Amino acid sequence: MPGRHVTDHQMRLFMKHRLTHPIPVAAARAGFSVATGYRLAEDTRPPSEKHGTRGRRRPDPLAEIFEAEVVPMLQANPGLRPVALLEELLRRHPELGHGIRRTLERRVRQWRALNGPDREVIFRQTHEPGRMGLSDFTDMAGLGITVAGTPLPHRLYHFRLVFSGFEHALVVLQGESFVALAAGLQDALWTLGGAPREHRTDSLSAAFKNLAPEVEDDWTRRYSALCDHYGMAASRNNRGVAHENGAIEGPHGHLKRRVEDALLLRTSRDFGTVDAYRAFIDTLVGRHNARNRKRIDAERAALRPLPARRAEDGEDTMVTVTSSGGFMLRRVFYSVPSRLIGHRLRVRLHDDRLEVFLGGTLLMTLARGRGYGDNRRAHVVDYRHVIHSLRAKPGALPGLVYRDQLFPRQAYRRLYEVAMEALPERAACKLVVGALAIAHERACEADLASLIDACLDAGALPALAELRTRFAPDPEALPQVTVQMAPLSAYDALTTSCGEARA
Known part of the structure; x- marks a missing residue:
């Protein structure tokens, strides 16, 4: 056919x-055509042997400078x-021109293929069931x-079994830490119902924290x-060497793309609470x-059986409640009831919460704060802890260092x-302190x-007296309690009866 070259296969078929x-x-x-047949009958060589090596169509612009200048630079x-x-x-x-x-x-x-340095070889592995699980964090x-x-x-803690592809993800608010690693890993293992024989990470600061030697140890x-x-x-x-952790580095991207697709289908990237977002990821x-x-x-x-209980995944530390009505921990101030001023408390630090103990007694659970900005300081304040003192000294409100965090709702800030x-x-x-009280x-x-x-919204300020009246207990809703006092003669009769019984 015109415009098409005769192949070696056609040539062999023609000769047969x-x-x-x-x-x-x-x-x-x-x-092919009859004319081609007569032409090939005169020269029985296969077409592949007839084509000579294609030569250059223009002079080599690098002929004089590649070996003299480029090769020394590459070496x-x-x-x-x-x-x-x-x-x-x-x-x-x-x-020379662009x-x-x-050509270059x-x-x-x-040149690199013939004279370049040896490149790293990736050794593909055979994965056995129950052998390896991997952990990593992704931003x-x-x-x-x-x-x-x-x-x-936030980040996601990501766990994966290499053989089956089982995955677990945990929303992490405080960055890479041992606390987040321990919580996420244990959640994954208990969800799975077993543990692999080996657990691999990259050089996580969570597991190998590169700070002071004693902290790292x-x-x-x-x-x-x-x-x-x-x-x-x-x-x-x-x-x-990230590819050594490739069984989870690649799935990071797959997980993010699945989250992105689900967000597009959801038509919104806003969630009411962090728990709602966590449920979205879990789904x-x-x-x-x-x-x-x-x-x-x-x-x-093929997995190992789980132990009888989980390991403790929190980090314990001791704090002292100061006269400010709280304690500092990791550059965050936390308020506690003022009756604890002067006490030493044990705090168990988790990724999203703090458990506060007095001795062995759990006092409360506080949301964990996170600092932003240059100084990375923050305040986690419950107005109920300080309102009794602030009510006696309302003038302290304008200059209070955690004033903005004191208001429980936007209405009180307004x-x-x-x-x-x-x-x-x-x-x-x-007015403001009275409303909080x-x-x-x-x-x-x-x-x-x-x-x-x-x-x-109506352009008026509420009156404190009206608020007290509005939210005072309804007198009609209070129970009527009538107490009748027993006559003293009843006690005489009681003592008399007791004496007769002993007799």
Whole structure:
């Protein structure tokens, strides 16, 4: 056919049919014209042997300078990119022009293949069921997740079994830490119902914290103890060699893409609470595991049995409650009831909460704070802890270091801002502190906030006396208790009867 080259296969077919048929028939059966058949009959070489080596169509622009200038640069710095070599050559020889870029790239690639340094070899592994699980953290800042309209900077702790692809993800708010690693790993193992023989991480600061030697030793011991508790051998890949942890580095991207797709289908990246976002992640991971159910069930049979209980995944530390009504921990101030001032408390630190103990008694659980900005300081304050003292000294409110964190709802913050503009400072502080005291004493924080918003929207400030009256107990709702006093003669009769009984 015109425009198509005869192949070696057609040539062999033509020569075969030519033994028993004339040239026109043999050419037809081979799939080309009669004229081509007569031409090939005169020269029986296969077409592949007739084509000579294609020569250059233009002079080699690098003929005189590649060996003399480019090769020495490559030998001295093997990592040089062709684009950097091109810029240097154009600086030395402006007459070459940018048209030599592709030629230079081909020559450099060929030189490296023949004379370049040896490259690292990736050794593919055979994975056995129940042998290895991997842990790593991945940053989720690029997805733009918000909680109640506020950006949520966070990471995901990601666990994966190499053989079956079982995955577990935990939303981590405080960054990479041993606490987050221990909580996420144990959640994954107890969800799975068993433990692999080996647990691998990269050079996590959570497991191998590169700070002071004594801190690094302590954290390494805790990580080793955690793995020993579940009968797992602890291992890690070489620093900076991510492909040694490739069985989870690649799935990081797959997980993020699944989250991104689900967010697009959801049409919103905002969640009401952190717990709602955690449930969203758990649902996605659960669907993925359901697709691998058969392989996961097969691997479960090869896992080590779990111990009788979980290992402690919190970090204990001791703090002292100061006269400010709280304690500092990791650059965050936490308020506690003022009756604890001067006491030493034991705090168990988790990724999202603090458990506060007095001796062996659990006193309370506090949300864990996170500092932002240059000084990375924050305050976690419950107005109920300090309202009794603030009520006696309302003038301390304007300069209070944690004033903005004191207000439990936006309505109370609005009340402070409007009152400070409309009233003298002392009267404004009395109004705001009085409103907070009513919210605490009458347990009406939400209802009072709604009333304050309504008043402010109407352009008026609520009166403190009216708030006290509005949220005072209804006299008709109070039970009527009538106490009748027994006559003293009844006691005489009681003592008499007791004496007769002894007789």
